[in-house]
Amino acid sequence: MSELKIFPDTDPGSAQVYGDYPAIARELNAVGVLFERWTADRPLSAQADQKEVLAAYREPVARLMKEYDFQSADVISLKPDHPDKEALRAKFLDEHTHSDYEVRFFVGGKGLFCIHTANRVYAILCEQGDLISVPANTTHWFDMGPQPDFKCIRLFTTPEGWVANFTGSDIAGRFPRYGE
Numbered sequence: 001m002s003e004l005k006i007f008p009d010t011d012p013g014s015a016q017v018y019g020d021y022p023a024i025a026r027e028l029n030a031v032g033v034l035f036e037r038w039t040a041d042r043p044l045s046a047q048a049d050q051k052e053v054l055a056a057y058r059e060p061v062a063r064l065m066k067e068y069d070f071q072s073a074d075v076i077s078l079k080p081d082h083p084d085k086e087a088l089r090a091k092f093l094d095e096h097t098h099s100d101y102e103v104r105f106f107v108g109g110k111g112l113f114c115i116h117t118a119n120r121v122y123a124i125l126c127e128q129g130d131l132i133s134v135p136a137n138t139t140h141w142f143d144m145g146p147q148p149d150f151k152c153i154r155l156f157t158t159p160e161g162w163v164a165n166f167t168g169s170d171i172a173g174r175f176p177r178y179g180e
Contacts, residue, residue: 002130004028005123009116012175015123028124031117034133035124036060038105046108050075053107057153060105060131068101068133070155075107080147092142095172096164100157102140105131109150112143112178121175141172145179 004024005015018024021037028035040056053075054061061073078088095116104111106126113132115122116139126132134140144150156162 002127003125007121007123007175009119009121009171012121024124028115028122028132031115031120031122032135032138033115033122034131036131037129038131039129040107044107048107053151053153057105057107061153061155064103064133064155068103068155068157070103070157072156074154074156075151076154077151078144078148080149082148085144085146085148089144089146089148092164093172093177094166095139095141095169096166097137097139098134098162098164100136100162101155102134102162103131103155105153107151107153109148109152110178111145111148111150111152113140114143114172114175115140116169116171121171123175125178139167139169143178145177147179 004018007015025035038060042056044056106128108128110127113124
């Protein structure tokens with residue numbers, strides 16, 4: 001089940017917790033983060049390839065591409081047996097920004113996005129059916145957990161937008177990790 005925890009950025013032990021979609025969307029929207037729920041227009045197998053996945057979500061992907069001028073979409077997948085899972089997890093565990101939106105739609109699996117804004121940390125456990133769009137230049141980090149298992153659609157305006165600009169802050173290490 002999707003869950004949002006909002007912490008004061010100085011107190012990782014104290015959080016407001018939201019578990020219902022309308023409340024999660026409302027709280028995230030208040031800080032400029034888009035959170036939606038999507039459903040496929042056809043059944044998908046766990047082995048569905050990029051072409052099948054994008055076809056099943058054609059309408060909502062096309063809507064966002066038009067609305068935000070995204071130029072391309074792809075599908076990324078990671079399983080617990082991936083040989084580089086530790087390095088891939090570590091890559092985005094520190095607070096960073098991107099010069100472009102970071103958009104993820106969870107076709108399957110789960111992951112934890114943490115957004116640091118307005119003296120708060122918004123920890124969003126995203127799961128199958130959740131779309132999150134982190135605005136450009138918003139400080140955040142992503143934790144796929146020690147046993148990553150997810151499949152996501154990503155949307156891009158430019159490939160350059162995906163360069164992580166690390167802040168140098170140690171804040172991400174002070175907050176709960178996913179799956180630990």
